[in-house]
Amino acid sequence: MAERITGAEALIRALEHENVELIFGYPGGCILPAYDPLMESSIRHILVRHEQGAGHMAEGYAHVSGKPGVAMVTSGPAATNLVTPLMDAYMDSIPMVAITGQVPVAAIGSDAFQECDTVGITRSCTKHNELVMTADDIPMAIRQAFHIATTGRPGPTLVDLPKDCLQNEMTWHWPTDEDVLASLPGYRPNVKGHPRMIKEAARLILTSERPIIYAGGGILKARAADALRELAELIDSYVVTTLMARGAFPDSHPLCLGMPGMHGNATAVTSMQKSDLLIALGSRFDDRITGKVDAFAPDAKIIHVDIDPAEQGKVRRPDVPIVGDAKYVIEEIIKEIKTLLESGTVQADTSAWKSRVSGWREQFPMTYEQSAPGEALKPQFVIEELSKLAPEHTIVASGVGQHQMYASQFFEFNEPYTWLNSGGLGTMGFSIPAAIGAKAARPDTTVWAVDGDGCFQMTAQELVTATIDELPIKVALLNNSHLGMVKQWQEMFYDERYSETSLHEKVPDFVKWAESMGCVGILVESPEEVAPAIEKANSINDRSVVIEFRTDAAEKVFPMVPAGQSNEALILHPTQEDTSGALK
Amino acid sequence: MSVDQHESQPLNHHILSVLVQNRPGVLARVAGLFARRGYNIFSLAVAPAETEGRSRITIVVDLQSAPLEQITKQLFKLIDVIKISELDPRRSVERELLICTVKADEDRRGRVIELINIFEGKILAVAELVVTVSLEGHPDKLDDFEDLLDGYGIVELQRTGRVALPKLERGARVRAVNKFQTPSSTSTKTGKAG
Numbered sequence: 001m002a003e004r005i006t007g008a009e010a011l012i013r014a015l016e017h018e019n020v021e022l023i024f025g026y027p028g029g030c031i032l033p034a035y036d037p038l039m040e041s042s043i044r045h046i047l048v049r050h051e052q053g054a055g056h057m058a059e060g061y062a063h064v065s066g067k068p069g070v071a072m073v074t075s076g077p078a079a080t081n082l083v084t085p086l087m088d089a090y091m092d093s094i095p096m097v098a099i100t101g102q103v104p105v106a107a108i109g110s111d112a113f114q115e116c117d118t119v120g121i122t123r124s125c126t127k128h129n130e131l132v133m134t135a136d137d138i139p140m141a142i143r144q145a146f147h148i149a150t151t152g153r154p155g156p157t158l159v160d161l162p163k164d165c166l167q168n169e170m171t172w173h174w175p176t177d178e179d180v181l182a183s184l185p186g187y188r189p190n191v192k193g194h195p196r197m198i199k200e201a202a203r204l205i206l207t208s209e210r211p212i213i214y215a216g217g218g219i220l221k222a223r224a225a226d227a228l229r230e231l232a233e234l235i236d237s238y239v240v241t242t243l244m245a246r247g248a249f250p251d252s253h254p255l256c257l258g259m260p261g262m263h264g265n266a267t268a269v270t271s272m273q274k275s276d277l278l279i280a281l282g283s284r285f286d287d288r289i290t291g292k293v294d295a296f297a298p299d300a301k302i303i304h305v306d307i308d309p310a311e312q313g314k315v316r317r318p319d320v321p322i323v324g325d326a327k328y329v330i331e332e333i334i335k336e337i338k339t340l341l342e343s344g345t346v347q348a349d350t351s352a353w354k355s356r357v358s359g360w361r362e363q364f365p366m367t368y369e370q371s372a373p374g375e376a377l378k379p380q381f382v383i384e385e386l387s388k389l390a391p392e393h394t395i396v397a398s399g400v401g402q403h404q405m406y407a408s409q410f411f412e413f414n415e416p417y418t419w420l421n422s423g424g425l426g427t428m429g430f431s432i433p434a435a436i437g438a439k440a441a442r443p444d445t446t447v448w449a450v451d452g453d454g455c456f457q458m459t460a461q462e463l464v465t466a467t468i469d470e471l472p473i474k475v476a477l478l479n480n481s482h483l484g485m486v487k488q489w490q491e492m493f494y495d496e497r498y499s500e501t502s503l504h505e506k507v508p509d510f511v512k513w514a515e516s517m518g519c520v521g522i523l524v525e526s527p528e529e530v531a532p533a534i535e536k537a538n539s540i541n542d543r544s545v546v547i548e549f550r551t552d553a554a555e556k557v558f559p560m561v562p563a564g565q566s567n568e569a570l571i572l573h574p575t576q577e578d579t580s581g582a583l584k
Numbered sequence: 585m586s587v588d589q590h591e592s593q594p595l596n597h598h599i600l601s602v603l604v605q606n607r608p609g610v611l612a613r614v615a616g617l618f619a620r621r622g623y624n625i626f627s628l629a630v631a632p633a634e635t636e637g638r639s640r641i642t643i644v645v646d647l648q649s650a651p652l653e654q655i656t657k658q659l660f661k662l663i664d665v666i667k668i669s670e671l672d673p674r675r676s677v678e679r680e681l682l683i684c685t686v687k688a689d690e691d692r693r694g695r696v697i698e699l700i701n702i703f704e705g706k707i708l709a710v711a712e713l714v715v716t717v718s719l720e721g722h723p724d725k726l727d728d729f730e731d732l733l734d735g736y737g738i739v740e741l742q743r744t745g746r747v748a749l750p751k752l753e754r755g756a757r758v759r760a761v762n763k764f765q766t767p768s769s770t771s772t773k774t775g776k777a778g
Contacts, residue, residue, distance in 0.1 A: 123613060124620045128663040131608070148663060186605060186666035310657035 007135030008033040008166040011099070012041050014142035017174055020070050022046060022061060022440055024054040028074025029114055031101030033166035046440065046469050051078045053433040053462040055085020059094045060397060060437025064417050066223065068149050069094070069437065074101040076114030079160075080121065084427055086156045087125035091424025092244060093221055095154035097145045098126075104164040105133055118160045127155030132162065135170035143180050152189030153308040154221055189307060193324030193332065201279075201303045201320045202336035206345055208277035208301075210353040211237045214260070214289075217244030217423070218282015218306060224327035225249065225416040228281065231330050234337060236350065238357055240268040242283055244423045247413035257361070261289045262561045263405040266364035266572060269559065270583045271357050272297050273567045280304045282326040285315035286424070295566035305329045363582055366409050367573050368555070371527065376552040379403060379478045382530055383410035386448060386476055389534045394418065394446045397435040399455030400426045402484035405557045407450040429458030432475065436462055439471040446474065446538060453479040453503055453510070460513065466544045467518030474537045475514075475546040480553040481505045488556045514546035522547045597626050597644050598652050599671040599678070599748050605664045606632060606639040613662050614641060621658055623650050627745030638666065642747045671748050678748040680723045682730065683708065685716045687737035696736055703729050714739055 005013070011034050015023070024046045027035045038045055048054040051073045058069025073082055079100045089096045103112040119131045128148045132141045138161070145157040175183075205211060219228050225248050232239050232255050239249045240260040249256050260268035272278060272289075278300045283289070290296040293315060304311070304318035305326055312321040322329050341347070368380040383406045386396075396411055397420040398404040404421055413419050420438060422430040435449035456477050466473055487501040511521035520543055524533045530549070537545040558573040572580050604610050611630055618625050624646035633640040645655055656668050671678075688696040689712075696715060700707060705719035719729050723746045730741065 119609060120612070123609070123616050184663060187663050308661070310654065310661055312657075314654060 002171045004169045005172050006033065006037070006166065007138050007161070007168055007170055009037045010135065010138045010170055010172060011142065011161065011166065012037045012043070013172065014139045014174070015043060015070065016041060018142065018146045019067070021067075023070045023072050024048055024057040024061070024437065024440075025072035025099075026051050026054055026074070026078060028078055028101065030075040030103055030163040031072065031078075031099070031161070031166075032074075033163060034072065034099070034101070034161070045072075046436075046465060046471070048433070048465050049461040050459070051081035052084050052429070053436075053459055053465065055082050055096070055098070056088070056427075056430055056433035056459070057437035057440065057462070057465075058096045058098075059085060059089050059092075059430075060420055060434030061441045062089075062094050062096055062437075063220075063420050063434075064395060064438040065441035066417075067095075067441075068146055069096045070099065071096065072099040074114065075103060075118065076116045078114075079116055079118040083121060083125060084425075086122055086158065088422050088425040088427045088430065089156040090125050090127065092422065093154050093217060094156065095149040096156040097142075097149050098122075098156060098158040100158060100160050101166075102131065102160045102162040105162045106164070108162065118158070122158050125156070126158045127153075129158035129160065131160040132165050135165045135168040138165065138170065139173060140175050140179070140183060143175050144184060147180050147184070148187065152187075153218075153306075190309070190323045191307070191325040191328055193305065193322040193329040195332075197320055197322045198329060198332045199336050201305075201322060201333050202340055204277060204301060204303060204320060205235055205237075205279065205333070205337060206340055206347045209348045209350055210274065210276040210299075211235065211350065212257075212271050212275040212278055212300075213237050213239040214242070214272060214278045214280045214283050215239055215245045215248050216242045216281065216283025217248075218326045219245050219248040220282075220416055222282060222307070222326035222328075224282070224325075224330055227327050227330040227334070229253070231334055231337075234334060235347065236354070237279070238271060238354070240264070240272060241413075242286075242289060242423075243408055243421065245283070246408055246419040247416050250414040251412045252414050257357070258366075259408055261286075262291070262563070263409065263557050263559065264289075265366050265409065266559050266570060266576070266583060267357060267360040269561065269567050269570055270360055272300075274356075275300045277301050277303070280306075280318070281330060282306060284311050287315075290315065291561045291567040291569070292565055295568065360583060363579060364572065364576055367575060368558075369575065371552060376480075377525070377527060377530065377549050379406045379480070379549070379551040379555055380410050381527060382476060382478060382549045382551065383407055383450070385530045385534055386450070387411040389531060389538060390448070391446045391538060393442075394448060395420065395435070395438050395442065396448050396450055397421065397431045397438060398450040399431040399452055400428045401452050401454065401486075402480075402488065402555075402557050403450055403452040403455075403478040405485075406478070409557075411450075428455045431455060432459050432466075432473070433462045435473040435475075436466050436471050439466070439473050443471075449473055449475045451475055451477050452484060453477065453481060454483045456510070457503075457508070460517070463514065463517040463519055463544055463546070472541060472544045474540075474544065475519075476534075477510060477546055477548045478551045479510060479548050480551045480555070482553045484553065484555075485557070487553070491556070492560075493562070510546065510548040514544075514548075517544075519544040519546050521545075523550070524548065525550045598647055599673065599676065599746070600641075600643045600645060600656065600659070601669040601671055601748060602641040602643060602659060602665060603633060603667040603669075604639050604641060604662075605666060606637050607664055610639065610664045611641070613664060614643075614659065617658060617662060618645075618655075621650065621655075623655050624648070627743075629745040629747050631747075640747075642745070644746060669750065671750060675751050676748045677751050678722055678746050679720060680726050680746040681718065681720045681744045682726045682741065683716065683718045684730070684733055684741040685714050685739040686733045687713060687739060688715045689713050692736055696733075699729075699732055705729065
C-alpha cells in the first residue's frame with residue numbers, strides 16, 4: 001500500500017536514506033515544516049548561530065569525514081547567508097548539500113516576505129541546484145543532489161523547497177540508482193583515464209631527469225594519498241603539496257618538499273620552476289601556484305590528471321591530459337611503470353636533479369627570527385610549538401591571511417584530512433565553524449583552529465554553538481591587532497601607507513569574549529608561556545579553549561612571489577636574500 | 585555570385601549546437617555561464633528539439649573572448665547539458681529568419697519590392713509609407729539584404745539568430761534517408777565533466 005506522508009517527512013526520510021547523520025542548520029518561516037519531523041529523526045541537528053557557520057561546518061565535516069556535509073536553512077536572508085560557504089565549497093570542490101526553504105509556489109515571484117531567487121543567486125556557486133515544485137519531486141531532488149555533490153569533481157548542490165511542497169502530502173517512493181542516472185542524461189563523470197594516455201604518462205615519467213610530482217587537493221578528494229606515496233617512492237620523485245593538499249603526502253617523508261606557490265618554500269617553488277616534467281595530480285595550476293603563467297616552469301612537460309575535463313588546458317596546455325579519478329589513474333600509471341620496468345625499460349638518471357634539489361632544501365629551510373626578550377611573539381614560533389605539542393591525528397583548520405600561511409608553512413602535516421582551509425575563495429572566518437564541523441566528524445580527535453584577530457571577529461559566535469552542542473575545539477588566535485596580510489602588501493607595494501588595516505589593540509577583549517561564550521580564555525604574551533598554554537589547552541576536553549597569542553604586527557610572510565610576477569622573482573626571508581643566487 | 589552561395593563566417597565566430605534537458609532555468613544556466621566566465625555570445629536561438637523533454641540551443645560564440653575548447657568544456661559541466669556539437673561552418677547548414685519594416689513611399693516602393701523579389705523575401709504587410717518583409721536564409725544573405733534595405737531606411741528590424749545542423753555528406757544523405765536516422769555530427773569527444 002502506497003504510504004502517504006508530507007513533503008517534510010519525505011525530506012527527512014530521504015536524508016536518512018542518504019545516511020545523513022548530521023545537519024548543520026537554522027530554522028525559520030519557510031523551512032519550519034521540515035523541522036517538525038526532524039524531532040523524531042535519527043539525524044542530529046547542530047543549531048548554529050549564523051547560516052554562514054552552518055555552511056562552513058558542513059564543509060569541515062565533509063572534508064574530514066569524506067561524506068557530504070548538509071546545511072539546512074530557511075529562505076531569503078538565510079539562503080543569502082549561505083552563499084559564501086557555497087562558493088567556498090565550489091572553489092575547493094567540497095561535497096555539500098544545502099537545503100533551503102522557499103516561499104510557497106503560488107507566492108514565488110511576488111516579492112513575498114523572506115523571498116529571494118535562491119536558485120538564481122546560487123546558480124554560479126553550486127555544481128547544480130534545483131527548485132522543487134511539488135512534494136512528489138522531493139525524493140528525486142535529494143537523490144540527485146547527493147549524487148551530483150559526491151561524484152565526479154565534488155562540489156556543493158542546493159535544493160530549494162517551497163513551504164507548501166513541504167506541507168503537502170505525497171506518496172513515498174525512493175528512486176533507484178537507475179532512476180537517478182536516467183534523470184541525468186547529461187551527467188556521466190569520467191572516472192577511468194584514457195589507457196593510451198596512461199601508457200604515455202608512464203613512458204614520459206621514466207624518461208624524465210627532473211620530475212616533480214605536483215599534488216593538489218584532488219588527491220584528497222579521490223582518497224588517493226596511498227597511491228600517491230606508492231608512485232613517488234616507485235619513481236623516487238620529490239613531491240610538492242599545494243595549500244589544498246597539505247597532509248596528502250607526509251611532511252616527514254624524505255621526498256616531501258612541502259608547499260609551492262606565492263608563499264611556498266624556496267625549494268618547492270624552484271624545483272617546480274626548473275623541472276622537466278610536472279606530474280600534476282588533482283591540481284589546477286592556480287594563479288597562486290604558477291605566478292606569471294608564461295614564465296611558469298618553462299622547460300617542463302606536463303602530465304595533468306584531473307577528473308574535470310575543463311581543468312585540462314585551462315591554464316597550461318598539458319602534454320599528456322588524463323581525465324579521470326586521481327586514485328584510479330595513479331594506480332594505473334603505477335602498473336604501467338612496473339610493466340615497463342619489468343620489460344627492461346630503464347628509468348632516466350635523476351640523481352643530479354635529486355642532489356640539486358636537496359642542496360636547495362639544505363640551504364633554504366623555512367626560517368624566521370626569534371623574538372628578543374620583551375618583544376611580541378613571533379607567529380611562526382607559536383605554530384611550531386603547536387605542531388610539536390599536537391596529539392596524534394590533530395586536525396588544524398585555519399582562517400585566511402598571514403596566520404593561514406604560517407600554519408601551512410610551519411605545522412608538520414603527516415596525515416591526510418588533518419588540514420582544512422579556504423584555499424580558493426579565501427574566506428575570512430572559515431576556521432572556527434570549519435573546525436567545529438571537523439570536530440563533529442571526529443569527536444575523539446583534537447581540533448585546533450588557527451585564527452587571526454580579523455577572522456575571529458567574523459565568525460567567533462559559533463564558539464557558542466561549540467559550547468552548547470558539546471563540540472569543543474581549541475583556537476590559537478594569533479592577534480597582531482592588524483589585518484596582517486593586507487598590511488604586508490601595503491608595506492611592500494603601497495609605500496607603507498597603511499590604509500584601514502589597523503584593528504584595535506584593546507578592543508575586543510578576546511579572553512573575556514571567549515569566556516562569555518563558555519570557553520576557557522588564555523592570554524599569552526611571552527615565548528615561555530606558549531608551550532604551557534598549548535599543553536593546558538590540549539588537556540582540556542570538556543570545553544573549547546581560546547588562546548590569544550599577542551604576536552608581532554611587523555612580521556611578514558616569506559618567501560613571497562609578488563602577485564602577477566614570475567616565480568623566479570621569489571623574495572626570500574631577509575636573512576637568506578644574499579644567497580638567493582644559489583637558486584638560479 | 586548568387587546570394588545563396590555565401591560560405592564565409594564572421595571573423596572569430598563558431599557555432600555550438602547544444603542539446604539540453606528542457607528544464608526550468610536551463611537557458612539562464614547557459615547564459616549565466618557565458619556571463620560569469622567572460623565569454624561573448626554573438627547570437628543565440630533556442631527551441632524544443634526532436635526528442636521530448638530536450639531543447640537545442642544554437643549559440644554563435646565570439647572566440648576572441650576565450651578558446652572554443654574552454655567554452656565547450658565549461659558548458660559541458662552544466663548538468664542539464666547532454667551533448668555539444670561544434671559545427672564547422674564549412675560542413676553545416678545554417679539558417680536565420682529576418683523580419684524588417686522598411687520605408688517604401690510611393691516613389692521607392694517599386695524598387696523595394698524588386699529588391700525583396702531578388703532575395704526571394706516575402707512581403708508580410710504593406711502600409712502607405714512602409715512595408716514589412718520577411719526573409720529566411722543563410723545569415724550572410726540576410727546581412728546583404730539588411731545592408732541593401734538600410735539604403736531605403738529601416739524602421740524596425742528583428743533577426744532570430746542562427747540555427748544550424750551538420751551538413752549531410754553525399755553517402756550519409758542516402759543512408760540517413762534510408763534508415764531514417766539522425767546523421768552523425770562533429771560532436772565533441774570530450775568526457776563528461778565531473
